[in-house]
Amino acid sequence: MDIDRRLFLLGGTGVLLLAGCSTRPERTEVADWPTDPPEGPATISWWAGQVASKDGGDLRRRLIAEFQKEHPDIRVRIVSAPSDTDTNRTSLTTQIAAGSPTPDVYLGDVAWPGQFAKNKLATPVNTLVGEDFFEQFPEGLRLAASVDGTYYMFPLYIDESFFLYRKDLLDKHGFQVPGSWEEVRETAAKLVDTGDVSYGFAFQGDVYEGLTCNVTEFVGDAGGSLLDDDLENATTTSSETRRAFEFMRSLVTSGASPRATLTYQEQDTNDAFSGGRAAFLRNWSYAWGIANGPDSAVQGKVGLAARPTFDGMEDHHSTIGGWGNYINPHTQQPAAALTFARWMSSETAQQFLTREGGVLPARSASLVSADAERQQRPTYDTAAGITLVPRPTSTAYYPKVSQGVYQNGNGILGGQRTVDGGTSAMADAIDLALRGAAL
Secondary structure: OOHHHHHHHHOOOOOOOOOOOOOOOOOOOHHHOOOOOOOOOEEEEEEEOOOEEOOOOEOHHHHHHHHHHHOOOEEEEEEEOOOOHHHHHHHHHHHHHOOOOOOOEEEEEOOOHHHHHHOOOOOOOHHHHOHHHHHHOOHHHHHHHEEOOEEOOEEEEEEEEEEEEEHHHHHHHOOOOOOEHHHHHHHHHHHHHHOOOOEEEEOOOOOOHHHHHHHHHHHHHOOOOOEOOOOOOEOOOOHHHHHHHHHHHHHHHOOOOOHHHHHOOHHHHHHHHHOOOEEEEEEEOHHHHHHOOOOOOOOOOEEEEOOOEOOOOOOOEEOEEEEEEEEOOOOOOHHHHHHHHHHHOOHHHHHHHHHHEOOEEOOHHHHOOHHHHHHOOHHHHHHOOOEEOOOOOOOOOHHHHHHHHHHHHHHHHHOOOOHHHHHHHHHHHHHHHHOOOOO
């Protein structure tokens, strides 16, 4: 797959201006940091959410065990991060901005380097590992991990969204795998009517970043975007955006998607699908492992495809996700923290992730390695035909832009706002954010 071309769509990252943080303890100069592993025993904390395994489990402890095979003197204590990305980011910014030396290393979103660099919440690592270290990653991911040429993140994995379906139910009732969203709505409603499932199509509609991802994809399916090409003005009053929201709203009103969609995040949709209650699912690549894991009620009954598109359109879209490790600039264990964060991006770690992970490894070579071929995972093959549509993370005020999208988008889904009224309010909120007035 052409990972370089697709990842280039990421562009830059957003910047969040923090209020109320006028003073901050001085941090150690990076030039003074050791670049070799510590000479004696050391303990560090790793703030991280679950890293999905191919069977739907959690790889964090197994990754640490692999790390300790090479560095037995470094003990890593897991601090479980909030599952909600916005809560996760807010918790970290509050803690690190106050000068806390922990967590020593934290797993963060690919959209964070700009905002965390701006507020000195992440350690610049160029001089600690050398420029050539990052050449093993695709160009677009290097752009996402850096700000003005300075790197702040060690990439761990990338991700894309897919369409999962109950192949057993489609076969039972003589339905084809839906290729368009209109077919999804129709087939989902019919499957609910059979009584075999309670819900048709499960997607993430809660008031959070995940809804922005879904909106970005649906708007892309309709041929539109959230911002103009210069990232200076909202375009959410366009006919393409209205088409996207009219359809998303119709999923709920038609019964194709449950009203609970308004509160669904990733885990909720996974539970609905893997519990056998939903026929279709939009989620990230790790959902494949969960659906086929030992605790799934639909193990062996699931198929995977690119997200459908609208009638008359050709491209199948996904936003791009991914996470990497950042080093707290206030850590009291710089040698151990660097050793751990750097190792997570190493060939050893990335090949382990290729074999055992439920997400896509970040290293370019790992995606086309013999290990990847042996996995025979549909996510690897399907990703090649997906067109990536970026969230506008390259604007300096992306967090507030996203907030304008998901707050108003949720109102449209729930019927508290009309499509025209909601998209107009969304445009106003985005334009305020782009001018910095919403901060």
